Amino acid sequence: MTSEIPSVWARPKRGREQPALSREQIVAEAVKLLDSEGLDALSMRNLGKQLGAGATSLYRHVASKDELIEFVIDEVYGEVDAFSVDAEWRAGLTACAHSVRAMVTRHPWVAAVLGQVGLSYLGPNVMRLSNHMLGLFEKAGFSLAEAEKALSALLAYVIGAGVSEAAWLTSLTRSGLTEEEWNERLKPITLAAAAPYPRLVAAFSAADDGADQDAFDYGLETMLDGLAAKLT
Amino acid sequence: MTSEIPSVWARPKRGREQPALSREQIVAEAVKLLDSEGLDALSMRNLGKQLGAGATSLYRHVASKDELIEFVIDEVYGEVDAFSVDAEWRAGLTACAHSVRAMVTRHPWVAAVLGQVGLSYLGPNVMRLSNHMLGLFEKAGFSLAEAEKALSALLAYVIGAGVSEAAWLTSLTRSGLTEEEWNERLKPITLAAAAPYPRLVAAFSAADDGADQDAFDYGLETMLDGLAAKLT
DNA sequence: CTCAATAGCGAACGGCGTGCGCTAGCATGG
DNA sequence: CCATGCTAGCGCACGCCGTTCGCTATTGAG
Numbered sequence: 001m002t003s004e005i006p007s008v009w010a011r012p013k014r015g016r017e018q019p020a021l022s023r024e025q026i027v028a029e030a031v032k033l034l035d036s037e038g039l040d041a042l043s044m045r046n047l048g049k050q051l052g053a054g055a056t057s058l059y060r061h062v063a064s065k066d067e068l069i070e071f072v073i074d075e076v077y078g079e080v081d082a083f084s085v086d087a088e089w090r091a092g093l094t095a096c097a098h099s100v101r102a103m104v105t106r107h108p109w110v111a112a113v114l115g116q117v118g119l120s121y122l123g124p125n126v127m128r129l130s131n132h133m134l135g136l137f138e139k140a141g142f143s144l145a146e147a148e149k150a151l152s153a154l155l156a157y158v159i160g161a162g163v164s165e166a167a168w169l170t171s172l173t174r175s176g177l178t179e180e181e182w183n184e185r186l187k188p189i190t191l192a193a194a195a196p197y198p199r200l201v202a203a204f205s206a207a208d209d210g211a212d213q214d215a216f217d218y219g220l221e222t223m224l225d226g227l228a229a230k231l232t
Numbered sequence: 233m234t235s236e237i238p239s240v241w242a243r244p245k246r247g248r249e250q251p252a253l254s255r256e257q258i259v260a261e262a263v264k265l266l267d268s269e270g271l272d273a274l275s276m277r278n279l280g281k282q283l284g285a286g287a288t289s290l291y292r293h294v295a296s297k298d299e300l301i302e303f304v305i306d307e308v309y310g311e312v313d314a315f316s317v318d319a320e321w322r323a324g325l326t327a328c329a330h331s332v333r334a335m336v337t338r339h340p341w342v343a344a345v346l347g348q349v350g351l352s353y354l355g356p357n358v359m360r361l362s363n364h365m366l367g368l369f370e371k372a373g374f375s376l377a378e379a380e381k382a383l384s385a386l387l388a389y390v391i392g393a394g395v396s397e398a399a400w401l402t403s404l405t406r407s408g409l410t411e412e413e414w415n416e417r418l419k420p421i422t423l424a425a426a427a428p429y430p431r432l433v434a435a436f437s438a439a440d441d442g443a444d445q446d447a448f449d450y451g452l453e454t455m456l457d458g459l460a461a462k463l464t
Numbered sequence: 465c466t467c468a469a470t471a472g473c474g475a476a477c478g479g480c481g482t483g484c485g486c487t488a489g490c491a492t493g494g
Numbered sequence: 495c496c497a498t499g500c501t502a503g504c505g506c507a508c509g510c511c512g513t514t515c516g517c518t519a520t521t522g523a524g
Contacts, residue, residue, distance in 0.1 A: 160394075
């Protein structure tokens with residue numbers, strides 16, 4: 001017999017009041033942790049602490065950390081919302097690309113993790129997105145087979161751009177500096193590294209900072225131009 | 233006085249015969265280890281063992297594991313050789329893209345690591361490659377500023393394609409299965425995941441395996457088409 | 465009321481990156 | 495010739511990590 005205050009509210013909460021821990025909760029908290037403290041901070045112990053639970057309790061809901069990461073990836077893909085129904089194909093795909101890029105910018109760790117996990121494309125949210133984009137390509141006039149290749153090409157560009165940008169963002173965050181300070185400090189290093197190549201020195205000297213959005217759009221439009229040209 | 237056999241050959245070899253460990257050696261061995269056993273197997277202890285040295289000895293030549301990885305990345309970029317001098321711009325860039333892709337295929341761990349390390353573009357080998365490609369864009373008629381954007385776009389595509397392909401390759405290797413077995417086993421899973429979307433089911437059913445090279449070239453040509461169109 | 469099932473937990477294992485202080489051998493200056 | 499200082503390499507230890515295992519407490523079902 002427990003000699004405790006006989007109130008429902010004083011009764012120890014755990015047990016199976018309701019399961020107290022669920023996969024959804026764990027995944028959501030993992031995303032929060034990743035966003036606020038970065039990839040290194042995601043450990044089972046840390047995540048458990050954040051949830052007020054022991055580290056090993058998580059294994060009742062998730063087979064391994066790798067699996068957790070697969071869930072986490074699909075979770076953030078779920079944030080991609082570019083499904084306005086009757087957009088013209090090019091506008092629709094542009095919206096998707098922008099939405100994915102925005103997601104990666106919000107969650108820079110995604111880029112680091114995409115290279116580590118295989119088969120990330122099996123998650124339901126990724127499936128939904130693929131289906132939508134594939135439909136847009138078909139609407140444009142591509143055969144299903146070619147639409148697949150076109151989709152791969154477009155996603156490869158978006159992901160590649162995301163990786164580059166996210167690597168930069170992560171470095172910046174880890175340094176704790178402002179963007180200006182960072183650029184200030186990086187410039188001499190970059191120029192020194194580029195020194196043997198006059199063309200690179202010129203390019204880096206002229207670089208205007210913060211043109212990321214422009215650069216992304218430049219490549220995106222280029223890829224879409226190339227795809228549009230195939231429709232003759 | 234050491235009471236040992238008085239021969240040079242019996243004398244203990246270490247000390248400063250020659251430094252016995254060098255950054256070049258360490259980096260080269262790290263690449264070998266990564267290639268043969270994958271990213272997880274790269275630990276300082278493991279690498280030390282491979283070199284017949286203690287783990288902590290490596291820190292005389294490399295500041296940290298992160299720094300080692302930066303060196304390793306530049307090392308494999310050094311394998312990219314697509315510098316035939318007087319190629320027409322498009323042929324030259326195609327060669328570069330293929331060479332980078334081949335490198336990533338040889339070293340699939342690169343894709344996983346590119347997202348983790350910031351500023352990988354500062355290494356001398358990367359600089360050399362950037363300079364060469366930038367020159368090709370200028371030769372095509374792009375201004376330096378636009379050549380930079382074009383280069384970013386092209387590299388984003390190549391890297392993105394590399395990440396996707398490498399994630400797949402890594403999964404395959406880790407599973408220890410042959411490509412056929414793997415596809416055999418994956419197909420039902422993929423189809424189940426795609427079930428809600430008839431279009432995806434159709435696409436995955438028709439998928440012909442091993443069309444990776446084709447898919448890469450499709451996207452590459454598309455991007456180059458888009459770039460060529462900008463030259464009026 | 466009993467009982468199998470299940471959520472959560474604490475301890476423990478083997479491995480990780482790396483800081484610290486030690487040793488052994490070298491080059492140098494007296 | 496020796497003394498000295500420098501440096502490459504190493505063993506140890508610390509605090510993490512992912513994960514396994516066996517335990518407890520609680521549950522809903524019969």
